[in-house]
Amino acid sequence: MRRRVLGVAASLAALVAATVAMAGPASAEDDQGAAADAASRSAVRPSVLGAASEEDDAGIAVSIDDLNPRVLTTQDTVVVSGTVTNTSGADLSDPAFDVFMRPSTPVTDEELTAFLSGERWAGQQAGTTQLGHDLAAGASAEFSVTLARADLPLDDSFEWGPRGLTVTAASGDARGQDRTLLVWDSGYDVSPTLMDAVVPWTADTATGAATEQRAALSLAATDGVTLAVDPELFPEEAGEETASSGEGGQSGDAPQSQPASPSASSSPSASASPAPSSSSSSSGDGSRTADKRLVDELLSTAQELIALPRWDADLGALTVGGSSDLMDLALDSRTTFTAALRQESSRRPGGGATVIGDVVWPTTAAFGLQVLQRFQDQTIIAPPGTVAPAEDLSFTSVSRVEIDTGSGETSTSGEADGTVTVLTSQQAISDVLGWDASSEADQLDAEQTLTALTAIITREKPNESRTLLAVVPRGTAVDADLVGRVHALLDQRWVNGTTFSAIAASSPTDQGREAIGGAAALDQSTTDAFQAVSDALTQTAALASALKEPEVLTSTIEEAALRMLAAGTSAEERSDGITRLRLETARLLTSVHAEPTSTVNLINKTANFPVPIANDLAWDVTVKVTLLPSDPRLRVTDTQEVTIPAGTTSTVEVPVSAIGSGDIEVGYKVTTPDGHVLDDTQSVTVRMRAGWEDTGTAVIAGLLVVALVAGVARTLGKRMRARRTAPDADTPGTIAATEEGR
CATH class of the missing domain: 2.60.40.10 (Immunoglobulins)
Incomplete structure (x- = not known):
């Protein structure tokens, strides 16, 4: 295991444009930045894997990349392979390798961490070999050591489980080592732990790549995996949408018709048929990544699916923030999506996947009594590590806890009036499931640690089967590496995969848990976001009333609102989203x-x-x-x-x-x-x-009369003058002239 203390990735600024896409789709560069930043959220090394030791690299860096087998049953040998690098600055003469194994099994994850951090004895020598050649300064080489089963300290079958394995390399004064875990399955008879892993598949991390879709289908088909899916991943169909009354309960929903949004980029994704598209989206932001073939396979292969609100809006934050409009918007989107998936699933032979629409998954900041009281009739997924046992226990208690919504205390007698079902999970398992391993050695350590943790849990009470939930953190990329980690968790003899519904319906714990109080006040960025979104929706509702189809305008703000209040959104992203939302609202209102x-x-x-x-x-x-x-x-x-x-x-x-x-x-x-x-x-x-028009008309009329009179007078004057100057009409000359003129 190569020790690397990985920091959080540089900046989340590139995600801002993809977080609130108001007027149109995000650019390709923004989408790529969003995907990269989403992956970086799980880049911090889980604490259960320990930290680097000074002895890990003193001139030689050792990396254990693989074990064959990783779980030892009846095999006669174990092959340990990896990479060695000369970091001494000088050539090394044929480094020698020694392999050590601890003779005992850790019984807690703290003991596991202590070994991986180099705080425990490496164990007994189990094998040795030479590289076979010198190693130049800065050069790397692969090594392999074969261990005979007879040389391993595996005696008592009751001591099955993880064993610490250490590989050391030495040449002159240069030293180096790496540690990992080999899991021994002696065949000891146990009652398997029943486990379900909830995997979020949401638009903020989805890429639409074919490899991602294959990984999602593989997870959906795995016993003990429940995908929690975001409506934004699924194609929509123009026309009427199918919705159900209520808030997305598991049964008894009466379908009703709702108008579909005319905006293809922002309307709720669920429709009467959530898979009309013939091809997947090529946009990098992950929205509408599923095509009809994928949806068909998903509903046909999955046992259960959890329907989330659009953009995985944080129902906990919406509860604490007290925004009824946004809460209704989020719940309506979940209800619509649930009904659509159920209708589509019912067309499959045997009924297809069971779609669960009554699950609330709040973030750590928003988890508290407010959420429990608001959603008393639903199942609450508690943040990993919360609702811990009130006293130290020698075993891991079951995941289901019934909490009194008035006091926040555990109901040790089980479900009763005034209690709500809360499902808890281990922090260590969640951290490793969400870790973005950057090398083969890291991926090996993650998978072996998950296998080891389940073995430790089962060994605590080998004759008693318990029901446990595992939660993959939001922001975890759905890829082949995640598939490998999930299979390492579930595909063991001492673990039986079960369904989310079975966990929620299992017997609740009778052990007292820490009382749950009210959620702390929301941070300023979230408070400002609520106000900005509320103002935007109120203001644009007035403008929308002037449109023939108001949804085409309000859906722009609605998408921004839910996306900005998504469970995976950071405070910085919300603050930048507020600015963008206000600018966009102002533009719309002055349009x-x-x-x-x-x-x-x-x-x-x-x-x-x-x-x-x-x-x-x-x-x-x-x-x-x-x-x-x-x-x-x-x-x-x-x-x-x-x-x-x-x-x-x-x-x-x-x-x-x-x-x-x-x-x-x-x-x-x-x-x-x-x-x-x-x-x-x-x-x-x-x-x-x-009045100027009347005066002007009168003046013009008067002028016309004067002109007419003047014209008539002038004409009469001319005639009179002509008559005075003309010869007498009775003279012979005049008569003759007149006759001639005739």
């Missing part, structure tokens, strides 16, 4: 507004006042438009209700009447059809000259 205009001249007593309205949303919006005159000489005679097409600016004509003259200020007021103000910030100066 429908009146455009500024120049001075308007109004000379009529009645007119249609032009108001330009811009709609920057991606959807048509129906609004009412009116005016707010600063002077009663201008009155609005009617308010106009119009539909503004998406992404356009339209001029709305508001009927007005005016009396008198003067310059006044007129404000524009844009509201939803039910009266919520969208914009009243714009105004315009109006030069009002009411």
